[in-house]
Amino acid sequence: MVLLRKLTGLPAKLRRLARSLTAAQASPDDAWAAGHLTAGEWRVYVGMDPRDREHALRVSRALLVACPTASPELLAAALLHDCGKQLRPYRVWERVAAGLVPGRLACHFPVGALWVRGQHPELGARLLRAAGARERVAELVFRHHAPGEDTEAALLHHHDNLE
Ligand SMILES: [Fe+2]
């Protein structure tokens, strides 16, 4: 069952990978994002790789279509959920490797890009708190891969996985 789910997700994963090879291929709608972020959150957002911003925008818009009453904090968290990745920008081969290694395995790598992939929810939350972001936004970013009982974080996790 798990294998079947992985195989069905493979074409989307490969499309995402092809889109992510160079930053120049990305054109995120930053003006739309700006309308949903505080000044501190915006500073963190613009530090993100354009490909991660574009991904975050797709997640945010899909979430908003599925859940038009999403809270402003959930929407901001969707825009910022991968912001922790900016602490260690990927080289091309690392981006490919990070896309192929499951997150739960990536956190066992002690250093480098895969470590960042494994730790980025926690790193992102720290970055946001240091920038003065809304606490709930930082909390949702922290939980976006392991939402537990948090229904808003679960919604973000779900739409991130569909992307
Ligand atoms: Fe993530």
Ligand SMILES: [Fe+2]
């Ligand atoms: Fe993501």
